[in-house]
Amino acid sequence: MTTIEKKETLIKGKAxxxxxxETLISLAEKDRNILAVTSDSRGSGKLVPFADKLPDQxxxxxxxxxxxxxxxxxxxxxxxxxxxxxxxxxxxxxSLEQIKNDVAYSDFPVVLVGISAGVSYGALGSTHHSIHxxxxxxxxxNIEVVVPADNFEAEQTxxxxxxxxxxxxxxxxxxxxxxxxxxxxxxxxxKASTICEGSDVAFIACGETVLPxxxxxxxxxxxxxxxxxxxxxxxxxxxxxxxxxxxxxxKAVITVEEHSVHGGLGEACASLLMQNGVSLxxxxxxxxxxxxxxxxxxxxxxxxxxxxxxxxxTALKLA
Amino acid sequence: xxxxxxxxxxxxxVEYRLALLKYIKIAKAGxxxxxxxxxxxxxxxxNDVLDVTPxxxxxxxxxxxxxxxxxxxxxxxxxxxxxxxxxxxxxxxLCKGGSKYVGHPTRKIPGIEFNTGALGHGLPxxxxxxxxxxxxxxxxxxxxxxxxxxxxxxxxxxxxQMAAHYKLDNLVAILDHNALQITGTNREVNSPYxxxxxxxxxxxxxxxxxxxxxxxxxxxFQAVPEVKGKPTFVIANTVKGKGVSFMENEKKWHHGVxxxxxxxxxMKELNGELERLSAIKVGE
Ligand SMILES: Cc1ncc(C[n+]2csc(CCOP(=O)(O)OP(=O)(O)O)c2C)c(N)n1
Ligand SMILES: [Mg+2]
Numbered sequence: 001m002t003t004i005e006k007k008e009t010l011i012k013g014k015a016x017x018x019x020x021x022e023t024l025i026s027l028a029e030k031d032r033n034i035l036a037v038t039s040d041s042r043g044s045g046k047l048v049p050f051a052d053k054l055p056d057q058x059x060x061x062x063x064x065x066x067x068x069x070x071x072x073x074x075x076x077x078x079x080x081x082x083x084x085x086x087x088x089x090x091x092x093x094x095s096l097e098q099i100k101n102d103v104a105y106s107d108f109p110v111v112l113v114g115i116s117a118g119v120s121y122g123a124l125g126s127t128h129h130s131i132h133x134x135x136x137x138x139x140x141x142n143i144e145v146v147v148p149a150d151n152f153e154a155e156q157t158x159x160x161x162x163x164x165x166x167x168x169x170x171x172x173x174x175x176x177x178x179x180x181x182x183x184x185x186x187x188x189x190x191k192a193s194t195i196c197e198g199s200d201v202a203f204i205a206c207g208e209t210v211l212p213x214x215x216x217x218x219x220x221x222x223x224x225x226x227x228x229x230x231x232x233x234x235x236x237x238x239x240x241x242x243x244x245x246x247x248x249x250x251k252a253v254i255t256v257e258e259h260s261v262h263g264g265l266g267e268a269c270a271s272l273l274m275q276n277g278v279s280l281x282x283x284x285x286x287x288x289x290x291x292x293x294x295x296x297x298x299x300x301x302x303x304x305x306x307x308x309x310x311x312x313x314t315a316l317k318l319a
Numbered sequence: 320x321x322x323x324x325x326x327x328x329x330x331x332x333v334e335y336r337l338a339l340l341k342y343i344k345i346a347k348a349g350x351x352x353x354x355x356x357x358x359x360x361x362x363x364x365x366n367d368v369l370d371v372t373p374x375x376x377x378x379x380x381x382x383x384x385x386x387x388x389x390x391x392x393x394x395x396x397x398x399x400x401x402x403x404x405x406x407x408x409x410x411x412x413l414c415k416g417g418s419k420y421v422g423h424p425t426r427k428i429p430g431i432e433f434n435t436g437a438l439g440h441g442l443p444x445x446x447x448x449x450x451x452x453x454x455x456x457x458x459x460x461x462x463x464x465x466x467x468x469x470x471x472x473x474x475x476x477x478x479x480q481m482a483a484h485y486k487l488d489n490l491v492a493i494l495d496h497n498a499l500q501i502t503g504t505n506r507e508v509n510s511p512y513x514x515x516x517x518x519x520x521x522x523x524x525x526x527x528x529x530x531x532x533x534x535x536x537x538x539x540f541q542a543v544p545e546v547k548g549k550p551t552f553v554i555a556n557t558v559k560g561k562g563v564s565f566m567e568n569e570k571k572w573h574h575g576v577x578x579x580x581x582x583x584x585x586m587k588e589l590n591g592e593l594e595r596l597s598a599i600k601v602g603e
Binding site: 035056059061062064066067069070071072073074075076077078079080097098101102105106107 | 379383425426432433434435436437439440442443444445446447448449450451452454455473474477478480481484
């Protein structure tokens with residue numbers, strides 16, 4: 001199968017989660033003011049090495065996610081640089097009011113790290129999925145939402161967040177991600193990264209769905225269709241210029257996200273295009289409003305057409 | 320910090336109550352009963368304990384006050400004005416379009432540490448600040464004011480467990496124990512009792528005080544934290560609507576706004592108390 005061949009051409013990487021943990025350790029070793037706050041989640045957050053190396057810089061609050069975020073805000077208000085780390089599903093639902101009031105409204109630059117986001121926990125079922133997180137946080141003022149695609153973006157996001165003066169939410173999964181090509185080896189929160197350029201169809205994706213979008217672009221190329229792939233790692237604030245430019249260059253836009261089709265990246269792009277009078281074939285690929293398919297992340301992606309082949313088909317139908 | 324006599328603080332409490340009613344009356348909105356019940360607590364904290372002034376507010380090592388029962392913001396606004404954070408006349412804009420003096424605390428107001436108003440947030444936040452102080456080996460204290468109805472929020476208990484676990488003896492939670500919430504008494508709505516035993520079981524040092532008695536409050540707040548390694552829980556027994564007899568212990572005054580007639584009555588009663596206390600002062 002073409003997809004697999006293409007995958008092999010990419011350099012193997014680690015899970016973004018592992019990159020997060022390594023990056024945080026290296027930052028925290030240099031800055032004693034950095035704290036990781038966990039809710040019995042250091043194992044799933046790959047923070048055991050952090051805890052071993054920097055025991056004074058990890059704060060365990062136990063299985064109490066509301067308290068996790070309240071405590072994180074308190075620590076930040078007293079001058080600490082806080083990374084509050086918890087599975088995205090709990091962090092952005094159980095403690096949503098703490099995110100809204102204690103962090104965003106009170107305006108303390110806490111870094112909220114949603115681990116095993118989207119459907120990473122796959123077979124554990126919908127209790128453990130977070131396909132709502134981007135939507136709910138998009139509707140909360142004063143918080144940035146970043147969904148890194150690969151190891152480079154994950155590392156850069158964690159570093160950028162350490163300097164952020166505003167609250168940031170970062171989500172990623174636990175699957176090993178290959179190193180994606182990109183036009184420029186630069187990174188800035190709020191500035192989309194172009195993975196490859198094209199002129200027929202544009203894939204605007206975020207997080208772990210950038211990879212299948214890129215695979216689709218590779219297959220489309222063989223078929224003589226030129227596809228652009230944009231990693232829209234920052235969903236809020238959206239890089240509006242990047243979206244408008246892609247829609248200008250290409251005849252169709254497909255958004256891809258490991259998230260509900262409601263309220264996520266796709267609707268953010270749709271709203272922007274519509275309000276700018278841009279009308280073109282447009283499709284939001286994500287997880288629909290239904291009892292989510294069961295299985296691993298890969299199986300769920302397969303079911304909802306988030307694979308290179310399925311996205312290629314979607315593009316052929318649209319462009 | 321200027322040292323006030325008990326009598327001077329008693330006079331201040333009456334002045335605060337007069338002022339907060341005035342601004343609630345102008346705004347035609349406010350949380351009257353709970354502001355009146357915690358007035359003496361805020362008075363003693365700001366005039367005798369915290370040592371927070373507009374000049375020291377930027378200090379990393381300042382004592383912190385987090386008002387978890389954010390709805391009683393009128394009492395806080397009046398006290399902060401008295402402390403010089405802004406002119407009291409600013410409060411004429413309370414709850415008006417374009418005013419930063421909204422109906423719950425926000426950091427846009429000088430002197431306020433956190434945006435509160437959703438109940439159940441102050442204790443986790445305060446535990447976080449107290450933990451930061453421990454990490455920094457700083458000796459400031461963190462005070463937070465909770466409502467008794469508010470205790471039903473589960474997040475309090477998450478923080479209560481954690482504060483004891485981390486031995487946050489620099490943390491003092493004060494309960495405005497007026498025994499009323501919106502719908503009725505705490506006992507009727509969803510009983511929090513026995514509050515003292517619960518906090519003791521959670522590993523806290525618990526003390527009880529008459530929360531409308533300046534002398535008692537001063538003694539208690541000066542003494543805390545008394546026990547090394549334990550956070551302190553102060554059950555301050557108060558009267559909701561304190562100082563205005565027809566508002567006292569009446570649930571409807573939770574967010575009742577007085578009519579012109581009721582306002583006159585309230586002013587008369589409080590001014591009478593003010594005269595009585597001032598006469599004692601002159602006699603001293
Ligand atoms: C999370 C949340 N739920 C509900 C409310 C609405 N509310 C405001 S005050 C109040 C009653 C509070 O009672 P209590 O804690 O006893 O305060 P006090 O009697 O001191 O006014 C309620 C339900 C709120 N502010 N926050
Ligand atoms: Mg009450």
